[in-house]
Amino acid sequence: MIRIYNTLSHQKEDFQPIEPGKVRMYVCGMTVYDYCHLGHARVLVAFDVVTRYLRHRGYDVQYVRNITDIDDKILRRADENGEDYRGLTERMIRAMHEDEAKLGVMSPNEEPRATGYIDEIVAMIHKLISGGHAYEAGNGDVYFAVDSFDDYGKLSRKKLEDLLAGARVDVQEAKRSPADFALWKAAKAGEVSWPSPWGDGRPGWHIECSAMSTECLGDTFDIHGGGPDLLFPHHENEIAQSECATGHRFVNTWMHVGAIRVNKEKMSKSLGNFFTIREILEKYRAEVVRYFLVSSHYRSQVDYSEDNLEEADRSLTRLYHALRGIVPAKESEVPETGHDREFTAAMDDDFNTAGAIAVLHAVANEINQFRRLGEEMPAKQAAAVLVRLGSVLGILQQDPEMFFQSDTGTELTAEDIEAMIQARADARKAKNFAEADRIRDELAEKGIILDDSREGTSWRRG
RNA sequence: GGCGCGGUGGCAGAGUGGUUAUGCAGCGGACUGCAACUCCGUGUACGCCGGUUCGAUUCCGACCCGCGCCUCCA
Numbered sequence: 274m275i276r277i278y279n280t281l282s283h284q285k286e287d288f289q290p291i292e293p294g295k296v297r298m299y300v301c302g303m304t305v306y307d308y309c310h311l312g313h314a315r316v317l318v319a320f321d322v323v324t325r326y327l328r329h330r331g332y333d334v335q336y337v338r339n340i341t342d343i344d345d346k347i348l349r350r351a352d353e354n355g356e357d358y359r360g361l362t363e364r365m366i367r368a369m370h371e372d373e374a375k376l377g378v379m380s381p382n383e384e385p386r387a388t389g390y391i392d393e394i395v396a397m398i399h400k401l402i403s404g405g406h407a408y409e410a411g412n413g414d415v416y417f418a419v420d421s422f423d424d425y426g427k428l429s430r431k432k433l434e435d436l437l438a439g440a441r442v443d444v445q446e447a448k449r450s451p452a453d454f455a456l457w458k459a460a461k462a463g464e465v466s467w468p469s470p471w472g473d474g475r476p477g478w479h480i481e482c483s484a485m486s487t488e489c490l491g492d493t494f495d496i497h498g499g500g501p502d503l504l505f506p507h508h509e510n511e512i513a514q515s516e517c518a519t520g521h522r523f524v525n526t527w528m529h530v531g532a533i534r535v536n537k538e539k540m541s542k543s544l545g546n547f548f549t550i551r552e553i554l555e556k557y558r559a560e561v562v563r564y565f566l567v568s569s570h571y572r573s574q575v576d577y578s579e580d581n582l583e584e585a586d587r588s589l590t591r592l593y594h595a596l597r598g599i600v601p602a603k604e605s606e607v608p609e610t611g612h613d614r615e616f617t618a619a620m621d622d623d624f625n626t627a628g629a630i631a632v633l634h635a636v637a638n639e640i641n642q643f644r645r646l647g648e649e650m651p652a653k654q655a656a657a658v659l660v661r662l663g664s665v666l667g668i669l670q671q672d673p674e675m676f677f678q679s680d681t682g683t684e685l686t687a688e689d690i691e692a693m694i695q696a697r698a699d700a701r702k703a704k705n706f707a708e709a710d711r712i713r714d715e716l717a718e719k720g721i722i723l724d725d726s727r728e729g730t731s732w733r734r735g
Numbered sequence: 736g737g738c739g740c741g742g743u744g745g746c747a748g749a750g751u752g753g754u755u756a757u758g759c760a761g762c763g764g765a766c767u768g769c770a771a772c773u774c775c776g777u778g779u780a781c782g783c784c785g786g787u788u789c790g791a792u793u794c795c796g797a798c799c800c801g802c803g804c805c806u807c808c809a
Contacts, residue, residue: 283739301809312809346807426738431805435737478807500809505738531740532803542808568758569748574741574802580759584747588758594772619749627749631757641773645766706768713770724772731772 275330275621277496278572280504280527281428285623288526290495296327296334299486299524301499301507302384304341305365306350308549309372311577312533312540316500318563319530319571319624321378322666323498326620329665337489338381339482340366343388343475348464358465372550375559377667383489387481391467394476394484397518398456398469406517410447413459413472417479419452422513428527429505454510456480479510483518486511492519498528502541531574540577548577557582558680560668564589567626567666588634589668590676592659595637597673598728599644601656612636616662626666633662633669677733683719690721694730697723 275288290296300320303313320338327334341347342362351358373380387394398415401407406421419425419433426432436452455477460466466473476484486494492515499508508527515523533540540547553562565585569575612632619628636659643652663669678687693712700708713723720735 303809304807310809314809316809344807429804430738432737436805501803502808505804506806530809532809534802537802539803540809543806544808547808572740573748576747581747584759587760588747591758591772597772622750625749628756631749634757638774645774701768704768710769717771722771725767725770726772733772 275327276623277526277528278623279525280529281524286526288495290332291493291525294331294333296332296496297490297494298324298334298336298496298498299482299490299494300336300338300381300497301482301503302338302340303365303369304344304346305362305369306344306347307365308551309369310540310542310547310549311553312500312547313369314372314376314550314553314562315530315533315566315571315575316498317373317378318376318566318667320498320528322567322571322626323496323528323624324379324381325665325667326624330617334382335490336381337383337385337486339485340384340386341478341481342366342386343465344478368551372554375554376550376563377560377670379667385485385489387476387485390481390485390488391476393488394480395457395467395469397480397484397487397514398471398476400518401456401514404517406513407456408449409471412447413474414447414455415457415471416448416453417456417510417514417517419450419454419513422517424516425513426509428512429509431505431509454479454506456514479507480514482507483511483514483523487515487519492521492523494524496526496528497524498530501529501532504529528571530571534574534576536578537576557586558676560671560676561586561589564668567668568630570627571624592633592637592663592669593673593676595640596656596659596669597677598726598731599640599652599656601660602650602653604657604661607654607657607661610658612639612658613662616665620665629662629666633659633666636662677731679734681720681734683721685716685719685721690716690732694723694732698730 276285277288278285298320300316303309309317320336324334324336343358347358347362351361354361398407401417402409402415405418407415407417409415426436433452437450457469457471457474457480458477459472459474464475466475486497497508512523535546535548538544538546561582565582566575568585568588612635615635616629616632619625619632622628636655640652640655640659643649643655660669693716697709697712700706700712716723716732717735721732722735724731724733
């Protein structure tokens with residue numbers, strides 16, 4: 274039985290999908306006005322792992338992750354760039370797909386865009402108005418009336434009176450209550466807009482997710498996820514809109530990932546201390562970044578630092594060492610092992626990837642022991658288990674030689690290195706160890722490490 | 736101020752009412768010409784103070800400290 278921590282109930286719950294064997298999941302994706310940063314990477318990777326694991330456990334997962342391709346920030350950025358907003362969003366969507374592919378994130382089943390669902394959005398707003406949950410403000414805007422929904426605040430545990438007392442709530446003349454939020458924004462002169470019964474305009478931020486998730490997955494679905502800062506107001510508002518519009522419970526399980534921190538501060542756009550995925554991938558390999566993200570629990574806060582990334586690199590390197598020079602047995606011929614069961618136990622417990630990785634290291638240790646004893650078949654079988662479990666986390670899927678020998682950052686070609694290894698082997702044969710060590714040191718200086726074994730010498734990036 | 740989360744060995748990071756997390760780093764040994772890789776061994780970790788209990792890092796309460804949301808942000 275899989276247990277998932279539900280933000281709504283603040284506890285782990287047994288996961289029971291609405292339809293047996295099928296999981297409907299919606300995750301709030303990107304607002305595409307800039308490149309993805311590490312926080313996006315965490316959401317992307319976390320829910321990729323959730324999807325992979327649920328499928329591994331036999332569920333048919335319908336994974337929908339939206340793209341917000343119209344909003345204030347997009348229009349402002351496009352304006353700054355002097356480009357059409359669609360040029361900007363198309364470019365950023367392409368970049369996002371490149372980034373996620375590098376991180377080993379599988380594509381969601383559907384990737385709805387806000388601009389593709391204007392009719393559904395307008396229809397939902399219309400429903401809310403006729404139900405008395407929303408109103409035209411007279412300036413062309415339409416707002417959701419927060420006090421029309423008794424359960425408002427149930428996700429974020431906020432009381433309406435506290436929100437109203439807070440000075441930080443945007444006070445706008447047109448709103449009946451400061452906590453009300455826009456469903457439809459009237460277009461300013463020259464802005465891109467869509468026609469609606471309330472005049473030309475564009476959707477508010479929250480309504481698009483209500484409309485798209487309902488359209489793609491139905492009134493009620495199993496899992497809704499997103500970043501930690503979406504909990505309020507975004508997800509709270511989605512609940513209000515959807516439950517008022519459909520009259521049904523919106524989502525059963527709410528999942529939120531933990532924040533990424535940099536130097537003990539939350540990484541955020543407003544603080545300007547964020548790293549884009551592209552920047553990070555210039556310094557670290559994508560699989561190392563993924564391993565770093567997966568090696569702590571998705572709900573915990575993680576600190577981005579060079580030390581932590583380098584440690585992740587060494588730890589992942591250990592796993593690949595276990596797979597190096599070995600041809601794993603055919604997966605189908607390797608029955609479920611105790612390690613599979615330990616892995617499942619960890620992952621069943623709210624996707625405990627840290628515990629799952631500990632199992633991977635136990636398997637690696639087992640492989641190394643078998644190899645040491647020359648027990649080839651057991652080693653190959655264990656290697657198959659390691660690759661099999663790694664695939665659920667989206668790691669250990671590349672050829673170990675690729676992991677060790679790609680992107681070395683040296684000017685040396687593989688042929689150069691092989692030639693030097695041969696020269697060193699000759700020197701060793703002649704017992705000229707000074708020369709042999711000189712060659713090894715020279716390679717080490719250029720970032721190439723040699724590993725000797727009975728079968729010969731192999732090399733890897735430092 | 737309101738709401739919520741967390742404090743685990745040198746570092747990262749799981750977990751548990753009594754028994755090994757795991758990784759990185761360190762130390763000792765094996766392997767090696769020497770290294771690297773690997774294997775074996777090695778650390779009286781659980782913020783502080785009370786309480787419950789035969790026994791608490793794990794449950795309860797207070798306290799201290801850190802963090803997040805309450806505003807665009809994943």
